[in-house]
Amino acid sequence: MDTKTKTRISIKQIIKDLIPDINYQLLFTFILGLVVLYVVFFKLLKTKTSKNVIALLGLCGSGKTQLFYQLCHGIDVLSVTSVKESSHSLSISDSRKVTVYDIPGHDRIRYSLFDKIKSQLKALIFVIDASAIQEEIKDVAEFLYTILCDGSVQGCKPNILIVCNKQDIPFAKGASLIKSSLEKEMNLLRVTKSNQLKSVGTGENNNSFLGYQGQDFEFNQLKSFKISFVDAVASKGEQIDSIKNWLKTI
Structure with a gap:
């Protein structure tokens, strides 16, 4: 097992140790939603100020x-x-x-x-x-x-x-x-x-x-x-x- 693979496993294990019941799909959806809200808010703000x-x-x-x-x-x-x-x-x-x-x-x-x-x-x-x-x-x-x-x-x-x-x-x-x-x-x-x-x-x-x-x-x-x-x-x-x-x- 190379060093990069060990690093990825270690990070994933650390996250699991900190938040053992994490739902990665739900987390991804939440982050994506925040990004979409930010983009929409930025466009609305730009339109208003322009x-x-x-x-x-x-x-x-x-x-x-x-x-x-x-x-x-x-x-x-x-x-x-x-x-x-x-x-x-x-x-x-x-x-x-x-x-x-x-x-x-x-x-x-x-x-x-x-x-x-x-x-x-x-x-x-x-x-x-x-x-x-x-x-x-x-x-x-x-x-x-x-x-x-x-x-x-x-x-x-x-x-x-x-x-x-x-x-x-x-x-x-x-x-x-x-x-x-x-x-x-x-x-x-x-x-x-x-x-x-x-x-x-x-x-x-x-x-x-x-x-x-x-x-x-x-x-x-x-x-x-x-x-x-x-x-x-x-x-x-x-x-x-x-x-x-x-x-x-x-």
Whole structure:
């Protein structure tokens, strides 16, 4: 009998002497269970801590880039159309930091750029030009509807702030009126999208129907999200305190 064999026998004998009635199969199962629990816990912890992104979304000209620079740099800028997202680390409390992304509003690129970060969403700020909402209501509603239907976004369950910007412009609509107008438009939109899906045979097994069947759409029906509306003036940072206060709560 060689030395290695003697060593293995000795170790096994020592374990038997210490724990004479040990069930090796049960011990192995217990250790394996601990390993699995550790891996699952580590993945959950990693997923939770990785959701530190705030996305700024909105149509071109809504003022989201001005808001981005006010929140992240405290300066006012004249925004220009961009084909690339901007990002900046922002402290929202003494111990918490998030990364804010300003996603370009052009419809040809906004979804592809948003796709890169949507799985890490902690919160979403959707900016609306309150002075042009009557002309843009359909485009705004469709963009917002598409975002809310996204499976990755629904999985993250981000806090959502809808910013009704440019309140300093005459005849700009207030947050309560814009909310009501969006609910009406999105109610029509979901009927259209539902009919389109049925016509191609996809049925109802999708994320494209928001709210409750048989009821007019309301934002409070979306239990996956906590949606708030605020009035704001991003230009020169004149009226963004409500946004800063909201950031502290997410």
